[in-house]
Amino acid sequence: MEHVNRSGPLAGVRVLELAGLAPGPFAGMMLADHGAEVLRVERVAAVAAAGDSPRQEVMDRGKRTIGLDLKSPEGVSAFKELAAHADVVIEVYRPGVAERLGIGPADLHAVNPRLIYGRITGWGQEGPLAPTAGHDIDYIAVSGVLSMLGRAGERPTPPINILGDFAGGGLMLAYGVLLALVERARTGEGRVIDAAMVDGAATLFAMFCHGAQNNVQGPRGTNLLDTGAPMYDTYETSDGRFLAVGALEPRFWAEMVSLMGLSDLPDRDDRSNWPALRERLAEAFGSRTRAEWEAVFDGSDACVSPVLEMSEAADHPHNKARGVFVEVGGVRQPAPAPRLLGVPEQDLSPATRPADLSSWGLPGETETRLREAGVLA
Known part of the structure; x- marks a missing residue:
């Protein structure tokens, strides 16, 4: 099955993605979503075991997959x-x-000086921790970010592996590739x-860094945006569901309390009143179901939204109207983002094997020989 409709701003850009855990495939997905031709290189055994069935993993959409034994000459x-015929290696x-293995930057630049070689790790290529193992939680811990996440008086709470792996890692790598492509257009060099990921996570929290250094930022869970404030938190409804409240500005707050029918509330600008305010809001929100509150706040500027389960999100009217989610190979998943208006939609088919590798510079006889030797799948 051939992938078609490789249009968009990255049309014509060829990416070799060495298979790995989440951040690498995510970066490859971001590039494929906007027109790049991504060839995912896996282990031979993994591709052989998968057979001809398309890969249903969301982050492999729009790609092609081969197996290659990189431990053999x-x-x-x-x-x-x-790589000699690629623009990018991940x-x-x-x-x-x-x-x-013999496929480091110097090895590949010897055959393709224009190649952009993207390396993604937790600790980076240098520094005392560079050779050691780690996971998302470790990287955001050392960056200082994890210390800021969680409720007051409780342990730091990692937000699954979004900040390190995906935002600080995969997305930053995709951004780096775009920077390098722009530079190469000017210099001709890779x-x-x-x-x-430790760098990327720290960068994401640039807004909060100055306050922390000057003791403006209080302990976690006591600040305006980290559940410390009653006007920026979640509340349980009578049916065990939740609402997200973001009524920070005075006019949004006024609209929210008016729609809720609340009066005689303590002054929210006085932090000593926050516990009492939180109790009043919790009691009020707990008196109705989530659906009832959704009807109350529908179309308002109260900044109150339902906390949707992932299984519900695709059916929300706003998400349906914008096409925030799409279905690919029977799997519901987020649509490509950001949107470039006027650019045709990309082919998001599940990853399949390429018909051949001749367009990547591998002669047919070489491909046949490698297949027969078990080096290529």
Whole structure:
């Protein structure tokens, strides 16, 4: 099955994505969603085991997949041939692994000086922690970000692995690739990108860094945007569901309390009143179902929204109207973002095997020989 409709701002950009955990595939998905031709390189055994069935993983949409034995000289040689015809390589190994395999930046720049070599790790390519293992929770911990997440008096709470893996890692790498593509158009030369999740997580919290250094930021869970304030928190409804309240500005707050029928509330500008305000709001929100409150606030500027389960989100009227979610291969998933108006929709088919690799510079006879030797799947 051939992928079609490779249009968009990245049409014509070829990406080799070395298979790995979430951040690498996410970066590849972001590029494929906007027109790049992404060839995912997996282990031979994994591709052989999958057979001809399309890959249903959301982050593999719009890609093609091959298996290549990168521990064999023939496999490394084939990868270099593919890299010679690529614009971007996404590599997800610990520092030094790609070099030992013979597919590090210097190895590939020798065959393609224009290549953009994107490296994504937790700790980066240098520093005391660079050679050690870690996960999202470790990277956001060392960046200082995790210390700021959670309710007052409770342990720091990681927001699953969004901040390190995806926002601080995969998205930052995709951004780095775009920067390098712009630079290459001017200089004609490739670039190595060192995308470290600890760096990316720290950058995402730039807004809060100055306050923390000057003791403006209070302990976690006591500030305006971290559930410390009653006007920026979640509340349970009578049916065990939840509402998100973001009525920060005075006029939004006034509209919310008016629609709720509340009066004689303590002054919200006095922090000593926050516990009493939270109790009044909790009692009020707990008196009706989520659906009843949705009807109350529908179309208002009260900044009150239902906390939707993932299974509900695609059916929300706003998300349906905008097409925030799409269905690909029977799997409901987020549509590509951001949107570039006037650009045709991309082909988001589940990842399949390419018909052949001749367009990537691998001759048919070489491909046949590698397949027969078990080096290529």
